[in-house]
Amino acid sequence: MLILHCPYCGVDADETELAPGGEAHLKRFGPDSSDEDFEGYLFHRENPKGVHFERWRHANGCGKWFHAARCTTTMEVFGTYSAQLTEPPKEICDKISGKRPGWSWRIFG
Amino acid sequence: MSDVVAALQGAVYDGFAKVEAAGPRGMITVKGDLAASVLKNATTGVAGVDFPGQGEANCVGEKGICWMAPDEVLVLVPYAEVPDAVGRMEKVLAGTHHLIANVSDARALFFVSGLDAREVIAKLTPADVSPSAFRPGQFRRTRLAQVPAAFWMRDAETFEVICFRSVARYVFDLLKTAALPGSEVGYF
Numbered sequence: 054m055l056i057l058h059c060p061y062c063g064v065d066a067d068e069t070e071l072a073p074g075g076e077a078h079l080k081r082f083g084p085d086s087s088d089e090d091f092e093g094y095l096f097h098r099e100n101p102k103g104v105h106f107e108r109w110r111h112a113n114g115c116g117k118w119f120h121a122a123r124c125t126t127t128m129e130v131f132g133t134y135s136a137q138l139t140e141p142p143k144e145i146c147d148k149i150s151g152k153r154p155g156w157s158w159r160i161f162g
Numbered sequence: 163m164s165d166v167v168a169a170l171q172g173a174v175y176d177g178f179a180k181v182e183a184a185g186p187r188g189m190i191t192v193k194g195d196l197a198a199s200v201l202k203n204a205t206t207g208v209a210g211v212d213f214p215g216q217g218e219a220n221c222v223g224e225k226g227i228c229w230m231a232p233d234e235v236l237v238l239v240p241y242a243e244v245p246d247a248v249g250r251m252e253k254v255l256a257g258t259h260h261l262i263a264n265v266s267d268a269r270a271l272f273f274v275s276g277l278d279a280r281e282v283i284a285k286l287t288p289a290d291v292s293p294s295a296f297r298p299g300q301f302r303r304t305r306l307a308q309v310p311a312a313f314w315m316r317d318a319e320t321f322e323v324i325c326f327r328s329v330a331r332y333v334f335d336l337l338k339t340a341a342l343p344g345s346e347v348g349y350f
Contacts, residue, residue: 070304113304
């Protein structure tokens, strides 16, 4: 069972109070993009064993979207942060580096 | 004018805690910049209570303000005062980016009271309602079994629970089952 801290309402929300929103930090490729970029945007997702970044919505709560960094093998949560950020904040990256040296995820790490 | 009837109005169940369906209550959703003094003035002006901080509810009698989200509060007033309260808030907030919606008829309100009221709520929600984590003055939006709900404590032995009116019967039955005599857990 995941417990994620909602950065908007300050509640430690249980997984059953949240709605998963898939992978975080996708860059949208819309009209006029190349077929490869569009395909990547629509279909190509990370499926890591370890550090992962996701979007979650506090659906049965304040209703806000936020980002979460967690480990898919141990379910350890490294931190949650605002949905408005386009990359993980430095303190969360540092925390992950301390616990999973050499980690990388897409362009981060 | 037709009579206003709340969902399950007057339904009562006496278990190891008492579950009551309340009569109509005025509930007004106000969205906007919660840090703006104009929004604070508008809401406190009609509710007559202090503006709540994050995760708090300030309620006195039928009036109150509940913190719903970083950009949303729920203003509680007696049902009959809603049109007047909406009008007064609209006037104060005129010209600012805001939303005021009367949701009184879209909600149902329940009271769960008794020494073990806490236990009834704890059986149904993933939220921590232990005496050290949840006290009068706090407000929690969460779920009761399968539906969204929110609750706060009027005093140490009474919870006020709101949910969507469409699931009022479901929530009442849930609370009833959780309050069934003999099903006490005695955890708190």
